[in-house]
Amino acid sequence: MSTMMDKHLPSNWDSRGEILSFLPRLDEARLGEPLLDISGLSLRFGGVKAVDKMNLDVKRGEIHALVGPNGAGKSTMLNCICGYYRPWEGSILMDGQQIVGRRPDQVAQLGVARVFQRIELFRRMTVLENILVGRHRFMKGGVLSSGLFWGAGYRQESAHQQKVEEVIEFLNLQHVRKAPVGSLSYGLQKRVEIGRALAAEPQLLLLDEPVAGMNLEEKEDVARYLLDIREEVGLTIVLVEHEMDVVMDISDRVTVMSFGCRIASGTPDVVRTDPEVIRSYLGA
Structure with a gap:
């Protein structure tokens, strides 16, 4: 790691213990196997080729960055993976299952979580409530038990909240857990969005410019959290x-x-020294 990453460590960096214990751990025997396999993906908007015969493979347990100039098609790729866009041609296999043509909620059920470039939180709800939204796909209670908040509804809510508290502790959000997210700084709001995605127990976490607009300290924090997530549970991350x-x-x-x-x-x-990358994106 570079000097930038060594300057700042979260206060509880060495004492997280069983934080995020509810997330599925990666079997080390499967480390390096393909989790996401995209082949020949193409999508047009009118006469514009947003994605053109794109191939991408993402291995289990890795952080895979997708970079390029504005308009290169990076966010479009994420939208195709999530089911927001349906490609004209090509294949997207998630853990061996074809997901082209599936609705976004069906893709989420397979263990794909997304953090968007723009903040998409419920501003009047608290940090805890926003992260609890990430547990939605696991909530099975009926209208009566959930509305009256008793019996099975109460037990389910308590179990989900316990998992959310682990996310809050991991991301150092205890001091703002009951604050409306609209009152928080931009950096903290982005951290809440990452927390909501983690609460969904993903196999694959898609991040669209997670550190854009942050100061240096906030960027270092987010980078450290992503590394720790990967180290603790082997979560696979695609980063734009x-x-x-x-x-x-x-x-x-x-x-x-x-x-x-x-x-x-x-x-x-390898990539930073590629002549085509230098010419097209990084510059001399």
């Missing part, structure tokens, strides 16, 4: 980001896009 210091520090592999196409893919050291 323009902050190249963060990308090069935390990514296992980097794929570079330009005009909807892949122009390079490999380790950060």
